[in-house]
Amino acid sequence: MSTPAEHPEVLPEEHPVAPYIRTDRMPHIWCPTCGIGTVVKCFATALAESGLDLNKVSVVSGIGCTGRVAGYMKLDGFHTTHGRAIPFATGLKLGRPELLVTVFSGDGDLVGIGGNHFIHAARRNMDLLVILVNNFIYGMTGGQNAATTPLTAKTSTMPYGNFERAFNLPQLAASCGATYVARWTCLHIRRLTKAFGEALKRRGFRFIEVITPCATLYARLNKLGSGLDLMRFYHDNAEIRHGADTREVGIAFQDRIVCGKFVDEEQPSFLEMMHEHYRKTLGSKYVPTPPEGGWLHE
Amino acid sequence: MKYWRKPLDFGDVKVPHGEVRILVERCKGCGFCVEYCPKDVLVMSEEFNKKGYHPPKVVKAGECVNCNLCEMICPDFAIFSVAVSDGDAAGAAGSSPEAAGADPRPPERELRRA
Numbered sequence: 001m002s003t004p005a006e007h008p009e010v011l012p013e014e015h016p017v018a019p020y021i022r023t024d025r026m027p028h029i030w031c032p033t034c035g036i037g038t039v040v041k042c043f044a045t046a047l048a049e050s051g052l053d054l055n056k057v058s059v060v061s062g063i064g065c066t067g068r069v070a071g072y073m074k075l076d077g078f079h080t081t082h083g084r085a086i087p088f089a090t091g092l093k094l095g096r097p098e099l100l101v102t103v104f105s106g107d108g109d110l111v112g113i114g115g116n117h118f119i120h121a122a123r124r125n126m127d128l129l130v131i132l133v134n135n136f137i138y139g140m141t142g143g144q145n146a147a148t149t150p151l152t153a154k155t156s157t158m159p160y161g162n163f164e165r166a167f168n169l170p171q172l173a174a175s176c177g178a179t180y181v182a183r184w185t186c187l188h189i190r191r192l193t194k195a196f197g198e199a200l201k202r203r204g205f206r207f208i209e210v211i212t213p214c215a216t217l218y219a220r221l222n223k224l225g226s227g228l229d230l231m232r233f234y235h236d237n238a239e240i241r242h243g244a245d246t247r248e249v250g251i252a253f254q255d256r257i258v259c260g261k262f263v264d265e266e267q268p269s270f271l272e273m274m275h276e277h278y279r280k281t282l283g284s285k286y287v288p289t290p291p292e293g294g295w296l297h298e
Numbered sequence: 299m300k301y302w303r304k305p306l307d308f309g310d311v312k313v314p315h316g317e318v319r320i321l322v323e324r325c326k327g328c329g330f331c332v333e334y335c336p337k338d339v340l341v342m343s344e345e346f347n348k349k350g351y352h353p354p355k356v357v358k359a360g361e362c363v364n365c366n367l368c369e370m371i372c373p374d375f376a377i378f379s380v381a382v383s384d385g386d387a388a389g390a391a392g393s394s395p396e397a398a399g400a401d402p403r404p405p406e407r408e409l410r411r412a
Binding site: 013015016017018021023026027028030031032033034035036037038041042045187189190193227228231232 | 319321323324326327328329330333349351367369370371372373374375376378
């Protein structure tokens with residue numbers, strides 16, 4: 001833990017999150033009315049409030065619109081290959097256990113292409129904070145059908161409507177063993193910030209799904225109006241049910257969105273279980289990674 | 299503000315005042331801040347920024363309560379509010395909306411610092 005002094009001072013004329021984002025890359029590439037910037041803002045605010053040492057926080061992203069977050073945040077970051085954000089983050093966490101590793105990526109990247117890595121990281125209870133920005137579509141590549149596209153929604157590869165069943169992500173994460181599962185939309189800015197702050201303090205596999213509008217593809221192909229119309233839709237149809245049964249929180253096309261914190265429990269994480277097991281079996285021969293860092297630290 | 303009855307702690311509670319700052323060149327004109335400002339302080343302006351979007355402008359400068367909602371919801375890190383003391387708030391209310399809503403710093407300064 002660091003002292004708040006390590007958080008840079010914000011000048012009164014400067015945007016409050018300027019120390020956390022790379023202002024030289026602004027304006028960013030995200031479309032007007034895309035919600036990813038709001039999620040980044042909420043995460044930066046939660047980081048500022050947590051008082052964590054920013055040298056010990058890293059962001060790992062995959063490919064896609066949300067994959068840009070690792071480049072836009074002024075933290076150590078990885079921009080990894082498509083779908084492989086969680087494997088890279090796992091390696092980072094095992095090599096440098098003192099780091100707080102955050103995976104910030106999209107639905108297509110984390111549960112479409114990298115779905116297998118997602119379920120296994122959740123099964124192992126790997127010490128990762130996974131922020132999944134869900135816009136129901138593959139945005140950057142041109143609006144193809146994603147694993148989260150709700151039934152009957154139109155995408156560029158399903159012009160007559162989607163007939164594939166969609167993932168219910170909180171259920172997927174909870175059933176694979178995630179210890180913190182929450183879902184918010186990017187309209188719930190205060191609650192989302194609170195959830196990020198809460199998840200930063202926990203250990204184990206923490207999963208936060210954030211629903212964001214995609215005006216350029218999802219809304220345009222489905223004739224839902226602008227991103228602002230989608231925000232109004234979230235306002236009218238989001239339903240907060242903390243502790244709801246994750247089997248009942250699936251999202252249908254233009255239907256209610258159940259938000260809230262669904263799972264919050266303490267379970268031994270992968271590293272804790274590994275240390276405990278080796279200590280038991282190898283005894284004094286086992287030399288665990290020191291808490292201040294692994295051999296890469298030298 | 300109109301009250302149907304005077305609150306018991308009317309004398310103790312001080313409504314904070316804020317001043318909205320807009321970084322015009324970062325704005326993409328999504329309108330989230332205009333839609334969700336609880337005091338309707340902002341409207342979309344008719345002017346364009348360099349990229350051709352309409353940034354918001356401040357029309358009721360004195361009514362901002364520094365709730366930070368515009369700052370939190372803006373996806374482009376283009377708007378924020380700063381607290382002003384009551385003496386300043388009276389001045390901000392009296393000044394012209396353009397002056398209060400204008401970008402407080404030139405864009406070159408931002409680039410240099412980054």
